[in-house]
Amino acid sequence: MTYDVWDGDDEAEAGRLVPLYILVNGRTSPRNTNLDLATQVIALPVDATRLEPEYRDIVRRCNDWMSIAEIGAYLGRPLTITKVMVDVLLEQGFLAVGSPAQEQIVDRRLLEMVLAGLQRL
């Protein structure tokens, strides 16, 4: 699947568009295939004031770890768009990414931690 989120000229349809200048070399769907809806990101201590408002909103939301699904929910943006925008921010060094949930879970230690955590609830 290769989408391009930016649609050149039509400002009227620009509700959820990626601004032109941040769109390096015409972005397609997330390059990082590990970016799944549970993947968490966090803002890096970088000045984000010059970002387009849509991007700045994401960075601001991420002053603590936050999943892509949460960002989409809080900002009212579809997951597909959120993923692409987060990917742009990762690439440009505004966000850091945690381990993806995507890897096959064969990690007994992680499951043991989850089990202990649930039992403590």
Add this chain to the structure above:
Amino acid sequence: MHVDRKSVKVVVAGGFGTGKTTLVGSVSEIDPLTTEEVLTQASVGVDDVTGIEDKTSTTVALDFGRITITPEVVLYLFGTPGQDRFWFIWDELAQGAVGAIVLIDTRRLDASFAAVDYFERRGMPFVAAVNRFFGECLYSEDEIRAALKLDPAVPLLWCDARDRASSKQALIELVRHAMARLPVAT
């Protein structure tokens, strides 16, 4: 930059109205959130995402919640959409998940058949949780297992999706089941 912050996923599945959102809400540390995924035709053009409001695309709402396990590990609980036809979303949710809780309403056993079938085919660990809507249960465990063609190895439990302790127990059973299926360490 890559940091050791881990996300663990659990899918809460089952037929339409079986209590998925209720279960997510009862055990989540935040009120359940809703996010949307936009589905379009398989072959998409360049304008597809920007034209997401147009009629060729469908928006599917996903409910989810979270439980902080440790400062590094967060468990996300995703409810599947009530309609069975959005398999694309199911795949996205199931990918890398620990497993699934399949909720069952005994008044409509067939409503959860597609979910059972899905996880069985994928070989993904799941537990079947009978949601006791009004404390009643019309069938015995054997009858439910037979009706849903449940593999004998799949745990079957009773729960009340509104009750936090009960939802928590269903999660615990799922994680135990997933661990039991791991290859034995050598």
